[in-house]
Amino acid sequence: MARISDLCALYDGHLLPVLPKGNGVCPICHGLLSSGTGYCYQCKEAQSKLPATADVIGFIALAVKGEQLATDLWVYKSSRAHEARLRPQLGLSAVLWRWLSLHESCLANASGVDGFPLVTTVPSAIHRHPHPLTTIVSSTVKITSDRYIELLKPSEPAYDAACSEHARNERVMNERVMNSKRYVATRTPTGNPEPVLIIDDTFTSGAHIQSAAACLSDAGYGPIAALCIGRHFNRRPEKRGYIQFAESYYRAARQLGWSWDECSLCNTCTSAGTI
Numbered sequence: 001m002a003r004i005s006d007l008c009a010l011y012d013g014h015l016l017p018v019l020p021k022g023n024g025v026c027p028i029c030h031g032l033l034s035s036g037t038g039y040c041y042q043c044k045e046a047q048s049k050l051p052a053t054a055d056v057i058g059f060i061a062l063a064v065k066g067e068q069l070a071t072d073l074w075v076y077k078s079s080r081a082h083e084a085r086l087r088p089q090l091g092l093s094a095v096l097w098r099w100l101s102l103h104e105s106c107l108a109n110a111s112g113v114d115g116f117p118l119v120t121t122v123p124s125a126i127h128r129h130p131h132p133l134t135t136i137v138s139s140t141v142k143i144t145s146d147r148y149i150e151l152l153k154p155s156e157p158a159y160d161a162a163c164s165e166h167a168r169n170e171r172v173m174n175e176r177v178m179n180s181k182r183y184v185a186t187r188t189p190t191g192n193p194e195p196v197l198i199i200d201d202t203f204t205s206g207a208h209i210q211s212a213a214a215c216l217s218d219a220g221y222g223p224i225a226a227l228c229i230g231r232h233f234n235r236r237p238e239k240r241g242y243i244q245f246a247e248s249y250y251r252a253a254r255q256l257g258w259s260w261d262e263c264s265l266c267n268t269c270t271s272a273g274t275i
């Protein structure tokens with residue numbers, strides 16, 4: 001069986017760090033902040049629309065549109081060819097495993113807990129069940145598999161091939177809306193504090209993970225830490241005036257460079273990460 005470090009080598013030269021919070025970087029989602037300070041629009045939306053949000057969000061790496069990590073995060077679940085999905089599924093499993101072994105403690109520290117007895121994933125209403133991420137977290141990655149529990153299910157039944165194109169498009173649109181009622185908790189907490197780590201593949205607007213965190217918090221779980229493998233990043237944002245910020249962010253991430261020893265929570269090179 002291939003070793004984790006060998007599988008992670010598939011991404012040598014292809015991983016970029018998410019910048020630490022600071023000037024020009026949103027302190028919650030570590031995305032672009034054109035105003036320089038405060039929170040980005042999406043994080044403000046999450047705070048105003050949801051009764052609660054994740055206590056902390058960690059990101060493994062920047063998923064730059066068109067680059068390998070972002071492509072693999074799409075292919076591993078969406079390619080129609082089984083063989084095409086296998087390599088990214090293995091690679092992403094290895095990246096998640098290695099990162100958690102080094103930095104899960106950073107998520108726990110930031111959440112004010114010793115660890116996470118429960119690990120779950122964000123369910124999808126538009127992908128088949130079981131979702132490949134569920135298989136990765138509940139089976140492939142051994143440091144999460146014995147703590148995995150399916151705590152959430154979509155309020156609506158999972159998409160199947162019988163859904164009309166219109167119904168599917170509606171699902172896709174709904175996926176982008178912050179709504180704690182999108183999911184239902186499948187288990188009642190024991191009454192003792194139950195910290196949860198929720199894992200998702202790509203963070204785009206935060207609508208999935210923040211809605212899931214709100215649902216779990218509402219059910220009585222907490223603290224809730226979230227980990228996203230990739231933080232979506234578009235070097236060519238459509239919003240006018242954003243391209244220069246995107247390029248500054250990208251350059252700063254390249255300058256900071258990838259290190260397995262640092263993460264968006266424990267990063268010590270804050271001066272190099274300022275844009």
Ligand SMILES: [Zn+2]
Nearest residue numbers: 026029040043
């Ligand atoms: Zn934000």
Ligand SMILES: [Zn+2]
Nearest residue numbers: 103106263266
């Ligand atoms: Zn760390």
